[in-house]
Amino acid sequence: MIKIERRSFIRNGLAAGIALSAAPTIIHANDDRPVRLGFIGIGGRGTGLLKTAMRLPHVAIKAVCDTHKPNLKTAQNLVVETQGQKPEGYGDHEFSYLDLLKRDDLDGVVIATPWELHIPMTIAAMKAGKYVATEVGPASSVDECWELVNTYEETRAPCMLLENYCYFRYNMAVLNMVRQGLFGEVIHCSCGYGHDLRARIVLGKGTGPKPKGEGDYRSRHNQFRNGDLYPTHGMGPIAQCLNIQRGNRFQHLTSTASKSRGLSKWSKDNLEPGHKRRDISWAQGDIVTTTLKCFNGETVVLTFDTRLPRPMSFMYQVQGTAGMWMQDGDSSSRNKSVIYLDGKSPHHQWEPFNPYQEKFEHPIWKSYLHEAETSGHGGTDFLELREFVSSIRNKTTTSIDAYDAAAWMAIAPLSEASISTGSSPIAFPDFTDGAWMTNKPIFGLV
Numbered sequence: 007m008i009k010i011e012r013r014s015f016i017r018n019g020l021a022a023g024i025a026l027s028a029a030p031t032i033i034h035a036n037d038d039r040p041v042r043l044g045f046i047g048i049g050g051r052g053t054g055l056l057k058t059a060m061r062l063p064h065v066a067i068k069a070v071c072d073t074h075k076p077n078l079k080t081a082q083n084l085v086v087e088t089q090g091q092k093p094e095g096y097g098d099h100e101f102s103y104l105d106l107l108k109r110d111d112l113d114g115v116v117i118a119t120p121w122e123l124h125i126p127m128t129i130a131a132m133k134a135g136k137y138v139a140t141e142v143g144p145a146s147s148v149d150e151c152w153e154l155v156n157t158y159e160e161t162r163a164p165c166m167l168l169e170n171y172c173y174f175r176y177n178m179a180v181l182n183m184v185r186q187g188l189f190g191e192v193i194h195c196s197c198g199y200g201h202d203l204r205a206r207i208v209l210g211k212g213t214g215p216k217p218k219g220e221g222d223y224r225s226r227h228n229q230f231r232n233g234d235l236y237p238t239h240g241m242g243p244i245a246q247c248l249n250i251q252r253g254n255r256f257q258h259l260t261s262t263a264s265k266s267r268g269l270s271k272w273s274k275d276n277l278e279p280g281h282k283r284r285d286i287s288w289a290q291g292d293i294v295t296t297t298l299k300c301f302n303g304e305t306v307v308l309t310f311d312t313r314l315p316r317p318m319s320f321m322y323q324v325q326g327t328a329g330m331w332m333q334d335g336d337s338s339s340r341n342k343s344v345i346y347l348d349g350k351s352p353h354h355q356w357e358p359f360n361p362y363q364e365k366f367e368h369p370i371w372k373s374y375l376h377e378a379e380t381s382g383h384g385g386t387d388f389l390e391l392r393e394f395v396s397s398i399r400n401k402t403t404t405s406i407d408a409y410d411a412a413a414w415m416a417i418a419p420l421s422e423a424s425i426s427t428g429s430s431p432i433a434f435p436d437f438t439d440g441a442w443m444t445n446k447p448i449f450g451l452v
């Protein structure tokens with residue numbers, strides 16, 4: 007793992023430059039050096055992250071940016087209530103975040119804006135010499151992913167994709183089990199994003215305190231694109247199990263989209279004739295199934311399913327030569343996981359995962375059980391931000407980095423390319439330029 011030294015070539019003189027090795031480490035409880043953060047995009051998700059960040063010790067929120075004035079004000083008030091100081095506000099126009107990035111009193115920024123802004127804003131933040139944590143979503147193009155990686159290599163400003171699902175308690179226990187060889191050699195995995203978002207997509211509503219009214223990012227992307235537009239919640243934890251970018255890599259994929267009916271039917275059933283969102287023609291197929299082949303021979307089936315009625319599920323499955331783990335229905339609960347270990351479980355019978363969860367609890371969860379369990383998304387928000395802040399404080403790289411972000415987010419444009427050419431196989435770029443062969447895992451180390 008990699009330690010960042012203070013060097014002067016970045017404009018504001020903050021952390022930059024790769025030097026000696028040192029893993030992203032757990033925050034030292036008695037480490038009270040302040041970490042100064044700025045937030046860009048404070049709708050539903052940004053507000054949740056802001057609240058979580060302020061629960062971490064010695065984190066000061068210095069600046070916030072949102073083009074929607076009510077959201078900006080809400081965020082400023084929240085910081086005043088919690089920290090007693092009003093952060094500087096930015097948001098007069100869509101590029102106001104560039105003014106925030108010019109500040110020399112920020113160690114890092116957290117980005118939770120609409121999908122298409124993540125990578126451009128991350129690149130600008132890296133160029134400004136800040137540590138960056140950016141929310142999940144699809145890349146707009148493969149070129150954009152290359153630009154992300156190239157900018158990281160030029161600036162060495164660490165960039166963390168906030169893929170909180172990597173930190174789910176059950177996912178980290180399974181990763182622990184994979185690393186201890188419980189499943190033997192991993193052969194096949196599945197994962198996905200199954201979440202009924204029909205109302206949100208059609209009406210264009212964000213999750214926050216009424217961010218921009220109708221027509222937000224989910225709507226736009228579903229209207230004009232047809233691919234796996236939310237690949238990282240599914241793929242993040244599975245990529246960790248498969249050592250993607252670190253001893254393994256995605257080699258090629260094929261994607262197939264079903265017909266598109268879910269959003270139109272929901273609109274007809276729920277909106278009055280004449281409603282301006284009722285007759286949109288949606289490009290996005292209801293179910294997109296992507297099969298990825300890895301260089302080391304494993305396969306992954308990834309499903310994107312947000313336009314039909316259904317309860318939530320992330321469809322995780324890890325299968326190897328010695329057994330398998332599978333989620334059975336509700337992904338929010340580890341109680342719904344089942345496991346089968348050859349020669350250990352009763353012959354050809356599923357066992358509940360819970361006892362294994364206790365036995366193979368990941369050390370990070372053991373350390374932060376109490377704090378995590380009382381924070382958002384089953385504790386994952388706390389754990390990811392804790393690691394981000396810890397990386398800043400300890401001047402290390404982040405445990406999910408620019409190469410992970412590029413590979414996971416690139417699935418979106420690559421799946422679109424496959425679908426638009428009759429499910430043809432699309433080669434996966436090697437964003438590490440061969441370094442994947444010698445890179446070692448960095449996630450979930452303590």
Ligand SMILES: NC(=O)c1ccc[n+]([C@@H]2O[C@H](COP(=O)([O-])OP(=O)(O)OC[C@H]3O[C@@H](n4cnc5c(N)ncnc54)[C@H](O)[C@@H]3O)[C@@H](O)[C@H]2O)c1
Binds near residue numbers: 049051103214
């Ligand atoms: N990891 C998770 O579990 C999780 C959960 C929900 C959302 N998300 C992701 O978080 C992101 C935000 O989602 P959301 O639900 O909060 O959306 P939202 O619409 O509620 O919030 C987005 C905010 O960005 C602001 N914004 C737009 N353009 C801007 C600009 N140029 N400069 C500054 N601010 C700008 C908007 O005004 C709005 O307040 C999305 O990428 C989404 O995929 C992740």
